[in-house]
Amino acid sequence: MSAILFLTFLDTTIMSVALSDLQATLNTTVADMQWIVNAYAFVFASFMLTFGSLGDRYGRRRVMLAGVAVFVVGSVFGALSPNTESLIAARALMGLGAAACEPGTLSILRHVFPDRADRARALGIWAAVAGLALALGPVIGGLLVGLGGWPAIFWFNLAAGVAVFVAALSTVPESSDPESARFDIAGFVLGPVMLGTLVFAIILGETAGYTAAHVLALFAVAVATGAVFVAVELRTKAPMLRVDYLKRPAFAGSLAVAFATYFGVFSIFFLTALYLQIVLAYSAFSIATLFVPMALGMIVSSALAGRWVAESGPRIPVAVGCFAAGAGVLFTDLALRGESAPYLPLVFSLLLAGVGFGIAVVPITSVALSSIPARHSGMAASATTTAREVGTVIGVAALGSLFNTKLITFLTERLIQLDVPEEWRAVVIDAVITGKFQGAEEAQKLYGDIVAKVVTAAYDAVHSGVSLSLLVAGCVILGSGFVAYATFSAKRLALGEPDEPESPPQEA
Template structure:
């Protein structure tokens, strides 16, 4: 359990650890908002696109074997990221890390099903698993803030290299092999169409920000992506040994467990990615200070995950998911209120803590239900589906909410600058400066210097940029909060006849 927890911790950690490093990436590599999206989203995209494939390969070829190979690739990607000389190289490195994580992580969950076959024991083990996942997700910005404070974003990736090597050696020495031989032929068609369709749709969303969503290139990406998605469904319905058994999606409780997992991580990224970026770029917070803001949320997620395991084993998943999702939604919406005008640190910290408690409570029952409805021989598939839902939550949050944020910067800010009488050619320069971190931050003292050097009009331009960025943040947090509240209502309705053990077989 300890080694599985280390693999899980490291791969989950890198979902959010870069959130606090984005300002450093901007300063060193001059990355724009879209490139920052790829720094975060590239990892999650490859993760999501290949999770099902590696989950199935682990079932067939050996979960430990695939896990060890994945950790080696993860270390390689971390080295590329640490040595990056431009945004493109960093994005490639993050993609390679995502490839390694996709191979490593499904085994951490599927092997629990083998180790703890009894329902109540498995629920408690899942509580520990979810607590480790919550700890990794929540401490990502905290650990990242400390590492970035020590020496910039490169230190963060060298930490991954060292930690990855240690975890790989421990995995080789301590974990037993675990597999279930498949009887059918490998689902190559499903693997290709699933990965291709997801990648093209996400690329289309992000590229649409700069090229326009009606541009020929973006439309072609969407069309091929949608066709690929239909091809994936058809492949899974006809394959003898599919990556994703579509029959499980017909079980309402299983489907709700996946959508809840998606919603939780969608909201988590909305908080970590966009709030951290706002606090650093607009409010001028250091990495250390952002880490302190997120620390109580970290504690809330961990404590709630540990407690939820016992709660689920005694009462079933309905109440934990319903209450947890509602608390998370309320916390995210309250965080938006705390960021209006001057940042109210105590209110913000309290709101994030409430959200963290809700996230931690929600994840355990959602994961427990997902594993309960799937036979043990398909636990790798179930684990991969759960983790794919998580990774999809991350990448959809980054791409869609990032698109909305960029839309505010390009349309809202352009409109505000036009009202100020700023010529069109200078509007483009201002927007580019905001996107690449070229504007003075609220806590840097740069605003006063700019006003003294260039006059009061510059101050109005900077304030317009800040307000546009904040409007984008508000949209992101409201969407995330409402999604969690909807998950609460859905869970209350679907699980109303759920038994104590949550087993839907």
């Protein structure tokens, strides 16, 4: 199960270092790269609760193995993708497989380890594996891209997926909830529609404008669908998500912190990698080595966080972790300023972000599980993972859109100041968005100083967009630290309340 968990979380971050290679081979734009990165996490988040419910009813091992099979098929399609559209579709298919795999890992764990002490240790390992996968994604991805280009990532997923499928056949026990009620069809439909229209509106707004009628209509559909989803989940007998549990501060707080930390920290993986590849022309291998200290920081701190939480409760550790991660993101912005990013300040910033992230993410699932009845552990596990993936999706979409909008606005204003003819402005902006302005300094020999000024403006525009996005991301993570302090307990956790008589939501 740890291998399945590792593989599904690994693919959340593994593509971040392949952006330059994708631009060179598939001519991807920033919006394209957002969809390539986001397609996986979007489908992962959209169907997490659905497959958690299906696993509870039809068998968690059965659903998990089916998910691994779908993940493998998606990997094959990804490796063979001839264009951006097919690659996005392949990533979405892999996300569907991951959504079927992940919920069962935690639900089965609770059945394998009925003793609370053993379960606490197992849960610590579970969280550490998830954090390790996220941290190693850029490192492994960089090595693979350096060896065989971006398709190597998908061939690796294929081989790893087949291996974990074979291993799971003989090692993972079956479990289910024999008292599971009927399937929540309305939630199955409304959840993905709500998230899909929201993400699509955010990304579409980059080019169409956020006041465009069709973009506003998409936002309205997302809000309306969300309201209907909540109403349905409150009334149905077998909800995918017990909305009334959100009244419990610790449970609601754990979801909010999970969302915010993943929203912000993924700016490191997406935006920093994008800047290093496009502006500073870092190779995928160079970025991989740069992310190693961050990965090590996450690994060590996540291991120590379990002991800290066991001794003092989750409030202080999670708050401190969020503050450290937020500071690391803000320091990363400072380290990227200038014509070249100094290596040591950048490493320190990434290390600080990694240490903080490792401390913060480990206890989140524990807090969620400790705040609701044990029989709904599958729901709690799926809810926290969904919050993480939704944070990733919205973070990449919103921060990527903020980056793109700031870049275009800044560059347009600078080109006007340089008296660049209007017909050439669109050409320059397109070259920047598609990463085709590297090496343009050579044109200065032929066309004079104006080319150098345009290139400088292009680099400044990219950094302006990255800087604003990192600033927002850092503030969001810092804010989550205050949420954790306000809602989490200072007492030691008991993983899962004992089952208690409850009145389930009634269907009209």
